[in-house]
Amino acid sequence: MEWIALGTLEDIPAGGGRYVDTLAGQIAVLRNEKDEVFAVSNQCPHRGGPLSEGFVSGNRVFCPLHNWQIDLEKGEAVAPDSGCVKRFPIRREGDEIWLGLEEMTR
Amino acid sequence: MHSLTTVSPKPRLVVVGNGMAGIRAVEELLKMAPDLYDISVFGAEPHPNYNRILLTPVLAGEMSLEETILNPLDWYAEHGIQLYTGNPVTQIDRVKRQIVTADGTTTPYDRLLLATGAAAAIAPVPGNHLSGVLSYRDMADVEALTRSSALGGQAVVIGGGLLGLEVAHGLRARGMEVTVIHRRAWPLDKQLDQRGGVLLQKAMEARGVRFLLGKETAEILGTQHVTGLRFTDGSEIPADVLVMTIGIKPRIELAQAAGLQCETGILVNDTLQTYDPRIYAVGECVQHRGQTYGLVAPLFEQAKVAANHLAEYGRMLYQGSVTSTKLKVTGIELFSAGNFMGGEDYEEVTLLDGSQGVYKKVILQENKVVGGLLYGDTSIGPWLFQLMRDGTDVSAFRDNIVFGETHLGDSGHAGENQASRLPDNAEICGCNGIAKGSIVKAIREQGLFTLDDVRKCTKASASCGSCTGLVEQLLASTLGGFYDSTPKKKALCACTDLSHQELRDAIIAEKLFSVRQVFDYLDWRHPGGCSTCRPAVNYYVRTAWPAHGLDDPQSRFINERAHANIQKDGTYSVIPRIYGGVTSPAELKRIAEVAERHHVPMVKFTGGQRLDLLGVKKEALPQIWAELDMPSGHAYGKALRTVKSCVGSEFCRFGVQDSTRLAIELEKSLERMWAPHKVKLAASGCPRNCAESTIKDVGVIGVDSGWEIYVGGNGGMKVRAADLLCKVKTHAEVLEMAKAFLQMYREDAQYLERTAPWVERIGLEQIKATIVDDANTRKALAERLDFALSQEKDPWKEAVSGRLDIHAAPMRRIPV
Structure with missing residues (x-):
């Protein structure tokens, strides 16, 4: 596991998200109203919508394309929909945000 | 605000009544304030909360008791609720704030919720105590009826109302000879007029149920067990089982004995509070503003409001319910709501097809639906009920009202009818691909009652909403009996109870x-x-x-946050503003060069006469905007889109007015206007109407003497021809009128409600009175819009200059 500095909390709008480009595709970095930060692959399991552009509330993100809801703690779509998104670990040092990637992902 | 939470131990909430209203209130309370109270529930019946609506399927042998359970015992345990079944409450001691049960134990309360329901009314005639004289209210009654019917013989049902007909149907299904006695000249006289009643009677008779009408019972015969009954006219009929379904009586004895004010029911105010502020009451036992209710939707509405106050939110008011009923006995379809009899001050629209067994009647007062009944084909029921609840002005389509929404130029599938006759594999929700069978299954197996329940469980009707009518019909036909289509007030979403x-x-x-x-x-x-x-x-x-007011980009849909339209592959489309659709060679060249330089995959004319650059990556947006150096076309927003125009008098040999100039003026004075939904305008230079002004939110048509202004048109999902608002002479007058209309819409319509349904909902007359007849209000509205627009800046320029961050670039690139 390698930890990569992404920036600070202020770089991510509260209740929304940003995306990170990697060689293995985009990762959504999302911040909720309680300033908790989550990272998941930036593709809704439904039709691949960019989750970084969705509404974030509590532990959920609402996909901007067809409003699927994804549980960010489980990395799963909320019933009645079903599907998974890959989760990535986030480490916080003060306001700094670090993203954990496996060697392979780089 | 939650002052009680600071007191330790937790305050005690005691619920008297373990039925649908009481437990619904507890469920609503748990949603809002899960840890506020220690909750105890007392039920007279030995079962956990079951779905009383399903008594008839159980009686008819189609379902078991277990299948009707809504809250199994585990549910009570999971939420830490003490449940006492089979132990009726006998006394409320308001001084000591405790209740006493039949076995003498006492339980103290800080808040008490009465949900004692109603009992069957029993006719005060000799012999009403005999064995074999039953009522039809709860599972015990169903069990008694099932036992009695096993012996076969003659069943007599006294009371030809909804319950009476359902029980008659159930007993007939169990093989008994059934006669319904009713004192009026036709059955179901509270829901049907005579014509409908006769149709219903014929249909029931065809299924083997006999009717004796206009008969009053004098005496029930028998020594121990019922053997028959005698009527006031001296005639007699034999009976082995007798069921009384002459009405229900709110159970108020407990409340009355405790000194709470009661009339027919326990009196409550708009917060469902009784005369003792610590005691609330909900459900069939309640009398609110002179009304008692026996249908499930009003009870649920009450439960929600009572829970809101028990949770100490103190925000909601219950203001009574408009109800409709729908009966379904083996394919007999019936819907009735409001005043269905009509009368001197009312007008009727009827359709009678005797041979098909179809009868429809709509009662109007001042062009608004105040009631109606549908027999044989109830497919327009939910729509009719909506019109009634919303007080919609129906003058524009009253000629066709009995045929339903499908006859109103509906090119979509919003008003498609006869959901109940569709096969199980028929797709109901086209957005989410949900078939009829899975919706019906979910309603049955998961105990769903409302549109929201269905949306949450199946996703049907949760996207574009155009199948809402169909889903409501499925709810009605699946729940049958006591389904009441929709609560009066719709909450914005599950995050709040506010409308x-x-x-x-x-x-x-x-x-x-x-x-x-x-x-x-x-x-x-x-x-x-x-x-x-x-x-x-x-x-x-x-x-x-x-x-x-703070504009929060994170509370806007992605399109309005990125100021571009997101496409299925996550790229965006860019549509610059071209006022009135009039461009120039230089502007066209610039657009073409930008498109070429950025390898834009597709350049297309939009439906609104503008140019669309499709397939742009988010990262490239600010650069493209900078190179275009044109204002945002707002084609992505709930906002003013375009003002479409025809050539007009400048070049066209037919044109009588300068439509391009007016279109440009309109678009310049309205650009950057946010609205509840998208807003499209058009200006045509003569009555040939080449700009299609009559299917626009605001459309103007040039005539020799000036301009005709049309409003509320729509050409999309649901076609609606616009209404003529007024005629004016000058461009300035057009601008002021359009501004006033749009500001009224902005201030009054619900978010995501377009002008077409909004105009239908509030009625053209009100709009005319506000902005055509009243010059001061018109001017004030137009000024308010001007002020709001003066606060808005062009978002593309803001982004290009760095004052607005649309987060176009990634937060980071790995590897860098």
């Missing part, structure tokens, strides 16, 4: 200037909101406070 209007009022009254303040101050259930409420609240805040 759109209550929310708008609160934003103004409480001076709430941001989405965050709204969520905090109004106790939002999810502090981060959801995809439904965030954009709506942001719009309401900005409309109420154009200068001071």
Whole structure:
């Protein structure tokens, strides 16, 4: 596991998200109203919508394309929909945000 | 606000009544304040809460008791609720604040919720105590009826109302000879007029149920067990089982004995509070504003309001329910609502097809639906009920009203009817691909009652909403009997109980200037909101406070945040503003060069006469905007889109007015206008109407003497021809009138409600009275819009200059 500095909390709008480009595709970095930060692959399991552009509330993100809801703690779509998104670990040092990637992902 | 939570131990809430109303109130309370109370529930029946609506399928042998359970015992345990079944409460001691049960134990309370329901009314005739004389209210009655019917023989049902007919149907299905006695000249006289009653009687007779009408019972015969009955005219009939379904009587004895004020039911105010402020009451035992209710939807509405006050939110008021009923006995379809009899001050629209067994009657007063009944084909029921509840002006389509929405130029599938006759594999929800069978299954197996339940469980009708009518029909036909299509007031979303209007009022009254303040101050259930409420609240805040209200980009849909239209592959489309659709060779060249330089995959003319550059990556947006150096076309927003125009008098040999110039003036004075939904305009230079002004939110048509202004048209999902608002002479008058109309729409319509349904909902007359007849109001509205627009800047210029960050670039690139 390698930890990569992404920036600070202020770089991510509260209740929304940003995306990170990697060689293995985009990762959504999302911040909720309680300033908790989550990272998941930036593709809704439904039709691949960019989750970084969705509404974030509590532990959920609402996909901007067809409003699927994804549980960010489980990395799963909320019933009645079903599907998974890959989760990535986030480490916080003060306001700094670090993203954990496996060697392979780089 | 939650002062009681600080007191230790927790305050005690005692619920008397373990039925649908009481437990629904507990469920609503747990949603709002899960840990506020220690809750105990006392039920007279030995079962956990079951679905009383399903008594008839159980009686008819189609379902078992277990299948009707709504809250199994585990549910009570999971939520830490003490449940005492089979132990009726005998006394309320308001001084000591405790209740006493049949076995003498006492339980103290801090808050008491009465949900004692109703009992069957028993006719005060000799012999009403004999064995074999039964009622039809609860599972015990169903069990007694099932036992009695096993012996076969003659069943007599006294009372030809909804319950009477259902029990007659159930007993007939169990093989008994059944006769229904009714004192009126036709059955179901509370829901049907004579014509409908006769049709229903014939249909029931064809199924083997006999009727004796206009008969009054004098005496029930028998020594121990019922053997028959005698009528006031001296005639007699034999009976082995006798069921009384002459009505229900709210159970008020307990409340009355405790000194709570009662009339027919326990009197409550708009917060469902009784005369003792510690005691609330909900359900069939309640009398509110002189009304008692026996249908499930009003009870659920009451439960929600009572729970809101028990949770100490103190925000909701119950203002009574408009109800409709729908009976379904083996394929007999019936719907009735409001005043279905009509009378001197009313007008009737009827359709009678005797051979098909179809009868429809709609009662109107001043062009508004005040009631109706449908027999044989009830497919337009939910729509009719909606018209009635909303008080919609129906003058435009009253000729066709009995045929339903499908005959109103509906090119979509919103009003498609006869859902119950579709096969199970028929697709109901085209957005989510949900078939009829899975919806019906979910309603049955998961105990769903409302449209919201269905949306949450199956996703049907949760996207574009055009199948809502169909889903409501499926709810009605699956739940049968006592389904009441929709609650009167619709909450904005699951995050709050407030309706759109209550929310708008609160934003103004409480001076709430941001989405965050709204969520905090109004106790939002999810502090981060959801995809439904965030954009709506942001719009309401900005409309109420154009200068001071905070525009929160994170509470806008992606399109309005990126100021471009997201496409299926996550790329965006760019549509610059071209006023009135009039461009120049230089502008066209610039657009073409930008498209070439950025390898834009597709360049297309839009339906609104503009140019669309499709397939642009988010990262490239600011650069493209900078190179175009044109204002945003707002083609991505709930905002003013385009003003379409025809050539007009400048070149066209037919043109009588300069439509291109007016279109440019309109677009320049309305650009950057946010609205509840997208807004499209058009200007045509002569009555040939080449710009299609009559299917636009606001459309103008040039005539020799000036301009005709049309409003509320729509050409999309549901076609609607616009209404003529007025005729004016000058461009300035057109501009002021259009501004006043649009500002009225902005201030009054619900978020995501387009002008077409809005105009239908509030009626053209009200709009005319406000902005055509009243010059002062018109001027004030136009000025308010001008002020709001003066606060808006061009978002593309803001982004190019760095004042607006649309987060186009990635947060980081790995590897860098």
